[in-house]
Amino acid sequence: MHQSNIISASKRKRIILDNLRSYSMLLPNLILFLAFSVYPVIWTLRFVFYRYGGYGASVPKFVGFDNLIRVFGDQIYWKAVRNTFVYAGAKILFIIPAAFFLALLLNRKRKGNGQLQSIIFMPTIMSSAVMGLVFYLLFNVYNGQINRYLMDWNIISGPINWLGKDHAMKTLVITAVWGGVGNYMVYFIAGLQQISQEALESARIDGAGRLQTLWFVTIPMLGPILKIILMLSITAAFSDINTVMVLTEGGPTNATMVMALYGYQFFFPVSAGTSITPQYGYGAAVSTVSALIAGIVTVLYLILSRKMDDVY
Structure with missing residues (x-):
């Protein structure tokens, strides 16, 4: 019985070490994913609810849903x-x-x-x-x-x-x-x-x-x-x-004008060749709505393709 417990403990230790090796190899990719994919998304979603003109321009001011309301009334955006x-x-x-x-x-x-x-x-x-x-x-x-x-x-x-x-x-x-x-x-x-x-x-x-x-x-x-x-x-x-x-x-x-460029120019107006002043909050709202529209189109396509698979 005592020997069985020793073998079991040794096996658990080996499994833990194997898992640690696996996770240690995944860790660099996980860090990069969090830093360059997850964090920017969180940053963008946060500024949807703020009026902010960029670093050094002004202090972020909480405006609630004003940016989103502005997006839905923006004729240029819907043309984009x-x-x-x-x-x-x-x-x-x-x-x-x-x-x-x-x-x-x-x-x-x-x-x-x-x-x-x-x-x-x-x-x-x-x-x-x-x-x-x-x-x-x-x-x-x-x-x-x-x-x-x-x-x-x-x-x-x-x-x-x-x-x-x-x-x-x-x-x-x-x-x-x-x-x-x-x-x-x-x-x-x-x-x-x-x-x-x-x-x-x-x-x-x-x-x-x-x-x-x-x-x-x-x-x-x-x-x-x-x-x-x-x-x-x-x-x-x-x-x-x-x-x-x-x-x-x-x-x-x-x-x-397309959705991606319209949102981009509020973050980097100089490189976009426009006279618009930086508006990070509104740019974040535009980008978020654009991502939702693209996501809806993607989901509809996946549903349609799955139904076609069922038919054929």
Whole structure:
């Protein structure tokens, strides 16, 4: 009995030591997570209820729900919300089919396909600021290459203001699609390579053509990876800020202002290119409402995708 207690105590001690080793290895990541993820969220939520102009500007003053009430009455913000949905919808509408089409073309083992995949993927690792600057030069109304080529080919008779009110959102979507299509193409290629060749061969033996095989076999079997791609594209579209900031700064007349940039400019108005004075409290309120809207969209998508799984 005494020996059994000794063995049991020794076993407990070994388990405790193993747990301590495990937690000690997790501790650095936990500290970083708390410092750079949890604390900023708590800080932001706290200042939702304060009027504060930044360090050295004023003492935080408790104002209750005034900032949130101001958000719900802010017409510019709700225009930014509408622009965000338009931007996200247009981006997803074009980038997903384009990525899928490129994946179908480049998934085959042909000479040069690997190099083409690398070239298409390259914009994904490019800085958003650099990409925005490049497209700003390309779409410049006076000396941009896009207008020059279109006029040389007699497609247009005069230069188009691609960054003006009527076309700025289209230019943003084109830039976003070019910058992100390579990333989603890689996901689609990974999904295509996981499809059983036996299933494709069986469809051909049963007399299915290429389009029928694509529609009834390939696309349904890509369902899991497609859900991931849609989730990533939604979150990326709602959080995109660098491209908008560099290319249009939300203008002209807030025509391309999005939720993320509108909240950002109250924290860092100088870098956002605006004349707004720092308003940390209101910026926190805007960011919180924006996060709630993005969260609701994400939850609705997850519910819809789960129902689709139940149906199919």
